[in-house]
Amino acid sequence: MVHHQSQLLATMRREAPAGETSKNAQILMRGGYIQKPSAGVYTFLPLGLRVLKKVSQIVREEMLSLPRTHEVLMPALQPRELWEQTGRWEEAIGDVMYTVDDNKLALGPTHEEIVTDLFRQQVSSYKQLPLGLFQIQNKFRRELRAKSGLLRGREFLMKDLYSFHTDAKAQDEYYDEVAAAYLRVYNRCGLDALLTKAAGGMFAKYSDEFQVLCETGEDTVYLRADGREARNEEIVEDSSSSELIEYCGGEVRTAKAIEVGNIFRLGTKFSKPLDALVTDEEGNRIEILMGCYGIGISRVIGTVVEVLGTDRGITWPEEIAPFDAHVIDLVGTPEALSLAERIDAIGKDILLDDREGLSAGERFAEGDLIGAPVRYVFGKSFTADGTVEVRRGTEVSFKKLEEIQ
């Protein structure tokens, strides 16, 4: 289906909302991708939802490529009892959880309790392991200070994967495959993410993060000599240590970065208190090891805009663009629709600017906010010699209609 811009609900604005200073919030709100009902809480408008769905689908495909890994959908509403069984109710309630119904339920900030409960009811044999279960769902966290547009919200879309194993070796194998899948996800989204050693937080001594270098990031990382790996400053005790200097290649190098994913080994932290056991080959009931792996999907979008956004808008990476191509007709020729239909026929998402009475400048300005990787313009060159302007980012060429695709 050719999408007609006259039918697109996307109010483009010339100015960013007052006081909104982060680049991703400015561009996404100016472009009509998102709207903000309250701090850290966003509505995804049709344009934003298109990007959100594309990123979600990339994540889904890469997760389903992992061995014995399935998609589920767990509830956002979680019972207090499960959190009490793992001892996390007291520490979590005043901290990050929103509670409802007189504290009997909480809006899930994460799903270790729920997924472990799922596991103990559904799985009882070592033969069913390893097992990976993931979901793509909204998470709720009471951030003391929501900020930076999609980078730190109170409700946000996240992919969370949990894995279950009989032994450490099996877990390590799975863990490494997840790390590789994560790098593929970021790559497909147009991001260059660094595997970064970080603190383990509530769970373990260390975890691995995926960091995208960006001046506006909250984190500081120490870069390895080859620039392909990093350490989060939270695990660096002393930046003058000789070990660290050697790691960085003779001179300590730091950079600001945005965390776009985090993977943990959980050990038996949840399986033990919740009695998630399986029967092994000898018939013994054994404790299982778990891992958890998260990607903030809405944060990935914010990060892409932080990294690729400009004063005028953004050119989206191909796989996550709301539209693959944008046709702008300045001369009123039926060939514009014909081209759009041809592109549509090969399975691309095509947007046709079919609106009337707008100036060329306005169409281009809004096109810059929509950010299709390819833009076809029917203008002066079409009238003169029948060529269409083809723009990919900043690269411009002129082609005859029959040369396109």
Place this chain on the structure above:
RNA sequence: CGGGGAAUAGCAUAGUGGUCUAGUGCGCCGGGCUGGGGGUCCGGAGAUCGGAGGUUCAAAUCCUCUUUCCCCGACCA
């Protein structure tokens, strides 16, 4: 939660005691001229100036309280 800033039409803003019957730009509705970087002209609709209370002959404007948003910090499984 500490510190700083800000709330006026859908958006961005002007106005700091009487000239405000709240101005302008964008957007919106009707119409004209236009058409390569948010063009232009004419006509229109849209605001109880975040909320509550107070001071005053008179409050968008001064005072008190309150709510919300942004920024810095703390926090971030």
